[in-house]
Amino acid sequence: xxxxxxxxxxxxxxxxxxxxxxxxxxxxxxxxxxxxxxxxxxxxxxxxxxxxxxxxxxxxxxxxxxxxxxxxxxxxxxxxxxxxxxxxxxxxxxxxxxxxxxxxxxxxxxxxxxxxxxxxxxxxxxxxxxxxxxxxxxxxxxxxxxxxxxxxxxxxxxxxxxxxxxxxxxxxxxxxxxxxxxxxxxxxxxxxxxxxxxxxxxxxxxxxxxxxxxxxxxxxxxxxxxxxxxxxxxxxxxxxxxxxxxxxxxxxxxxxxxxxxxxxxxxxxxxxxxxxxxxxxxxxxxxxxxxxxxxxxxxxxxxxxxxxxxxxxxxxxxxxxxxxxxxxxxxxxxxxxxxxxxxxxxxxxxxxxxxxxxxxxxxxxxxxxxxxxxxxxxxxxxxxxxxxxxxxxxxxxxxxxxxxxxxxxxxxxxxxxxxxxxxxxxxxxxxxxxxxxxxxx
RNA sequence: GGAGAGAUGGCAGAGCGGUUGAAUGCACCGGUCUUGAAAACCGGCAUACGUUAAUAGCGUAUCUAGGGUUCGAAUCCCUAUCUCUCCGCCA
Numbered sequence: 001x002x003x004x005x006x007x008x009x010x011x012x013x014x015x016x017x018x019x020x021x022x023x024x025x026x027x028x029x030x031x032x033x034x035x036x037x038x039x040x041x042x043x044x045x046x047x048x049x050x051x052x053x054x055x056x057x058x059x060x061x062x063x064x065x066x067x068x069x070x071x072x073x074x075x076x077x078x079x080x081x082x083x084x085x086x087x088x089x090x091x092x093x094x095x096x097x098x099x100x101x102x103x104x105x106x107x108x109x110x111x112x113x114x115x116x117x118x119x120x121x122x123x124x125x126x127x128x129x130x131x132x133x134x135x136x137x138x139x140x141x142x143x144x145x146x147x148x149x150x151x152x153x154x155x156x157x158x159x160x161x162x163x164x165x166x167x168x169x170x171x172x173x174x175x176x177x178x179x180x181x182x183x184x185x186x187x188x189x190x191x192x193x194x195x196x197x198x199x200x201x202x203x204x205x206x207x208x209x210x211x212x213x214x215x216x217x218x219x220x221x222x223x224x225x226x227x228x229x230x231x232x233x234x235x236x237x238x239x240x241x242x243x244x245x246x247x248x249x250x251x252x253x254x255x256x257x258x259x260x261x262x263x264x265x266x267x268x269x270x271x272x273x274x275x276x277x278x279x280x281x282x283x284x285x286x287x288x289x290x291x292x293x294x295x296x297x298x299x300x301x302x303x304x305x306x307x308x309x310x311x312x313x314x315x316x317x318x319x320x321x322x323x324x325x326x327x328x329x330x331x332x333x334x335x336x337x338x339x340x341x342x343x344x345x346x347x348x349x350x351x352x353x354x355x356x357x358x359x360x361x362x363x364x365x366x367x368x369x370x371x372x373x374x375x376x377x378x379x380x381x382x383x384x385x386x387x388x389x390x391x392x393x394x395x396x397x398x399x400x401x402x403x404x405x406x407x408x409x410x411x412x413x414x415x416x417x418x419x420x421x422x423x424x425x426x427x428x429x430x431x432x433x434x435x436x437x438x439x440x441x
Numbered sequence: 442g443g444a445g446a447g448a449u450g451g452c453a454g455a456g457c458g459g460u461u462g463a464a465u466g467c468a469c470c471g472g473u474c475u476u477g478a479a480a481a482c483c484g485g486c487a488u489a490c491g492u493u494a495a496u497a498g499c500g501u502a503u504c505u506a507g508g509g510u511u512c513g514a515a516u517c518c519c520u521a522u523c524u525c526u527c528c529g530c531c532a
Contacts, residue, residue: 055491055492058491062502063500065500066501072459073513076512077459080459080460085512217522261451380489390488391488
């Protein structure tokens with residue numbers, strides 16, 4: 001649980017952030033409708049009232065401020081010329097109290113508005129199917145054909161036991177439920193997968209590798225949209241740091257509070273990190289095996305791009321994630337998430353789902369999102385070119401390339417043999433000392 | 442963990458209670474000169490919000506952040522964060 005007190009420490013920038021205040025102002029009704037598609041109810045009337053009082057009070061405050069500054073300056077001048085300043089002091093004294101009142105009122109309203117914008121999700125792109133939940137997601141394409149097995153397939157838990165590589169009991173004893181302990185060749189394959197993914201993104205897809213902190217502060221979590229709304233999903237330390245739920249958090253925030261030269265775009269970053277999630281609200285889901293864990297490894301891709309490029313970049317990044325599955329020859333399908341199933345910061349998301357023979361279904365293994373300027377606004381990440389008068393917000397994207405644990409599961413299940421041994425995919429063999437099969441049978 | 446020093450514009454670096462959004466240099470942009478380039482010289486060059494048709498004017502805020510003192514704060518006080526130096530500890 002995150003206490004009220006901790007929530008109160010969330011960083012106020014003093015600016016109206018998050019959802020573009022200009023958009024909220026320009027076409028409030030339409031914005032509210034778009035938000036409703038995502039299951040978010042914006043109180044239009046309350047917002048309009050807030051806006052009205054903000055306007056009048058801000059104008060009033062600034063006028064008072066101006067008056068005081070002007071008088072104060074003339075006090076300085078009068079003093080320098082040796083004139084009597086008492087009349088001026090009397091005059092300014094009256095403004096003081098009025099100004100204080102006006103100021104604190106304005107502060108209150110701004111804080112209220114910030115609360116609204118901080119909790120408001122990104123707007124969905126027009127190409128995103130409108131829908132309520134995952135049932136309304138739309139399949140975009142499939143790749144590969146699920147293999148027909150001549151024998152009764154085992155799931156990854158059984159395969160892990162057979163090969164003495166997956167020990168749920170020890171993990172539970174050490175840490176509790178939703179943790180995994182890998183040993184021997186299975187642990188080796190897990191490591192090999194991460195290396196293979198990282199090398200592919202660096203060598204073939206043009207990403208720069210990063211090693212990042214696994215603990216970040218509240219400001220950073222807020223920048224990429226995890227806070228304040230999803231505080232309960234994250235692990236927090238006693239000194240108010242958060243275990244990263246994904247490398248997206250530190251990678252994306254690398255450009256926070258900066259103005260990037262347009263010719264340095266796009267910026268393409270990747271990192272292999274553990275990810276920590278409370279999995280609050282997922283009780284009873286995927287309790288068996290290592291599908292849903294408090295700790296899992298992931299290779300993450302992040303791109304910081306020119307606003308006009310972000311939808312092309314979304315396709316490109318999705319292809320980068322698909323390239324890993326293709327190299328491993330794992331059948332999968334790509335789906336586009338509907339408005340109701342998308343994450344908070346995303347305007348459009350593709351999920352990749354890998355075929356799991358034991359479940360006889362596709363399961364999520366990667367999620368690639370275009371966040372447009374939503375995170376950039378929270379982080380104040382902008383770019384500038386010579387022709388531009390003002391810096392503009394960049395667009396940010398992130399995607400898993402891929403979730404390592406789930407990829408391990410997919411390899412184990414798709415590459416299993418009748419005796420319970422597991423063939424090592426060809427692409428992975430160089431990363432496993434040339435080993436072609438895992439077998440403790 | 443202990444002791445000390447510091448945080449100013451894209452960068453470097455002045456200012457240390459009044460007319461300072463902030464000297465100066467570098468970088469960058471425009472121009473003069475030049476066959477061209479360099480050099481030299483001239484000019485320009487922060488961000489956000491408000492008002493507005495306006496990326497025009499005008500107003501407000503911003504010298505790490507948050508409080509305070511004051512008619513007035515980059516300048517004084519308090520707190521937090523971060524950086525550096527030394528000691529301790531440690532992979």
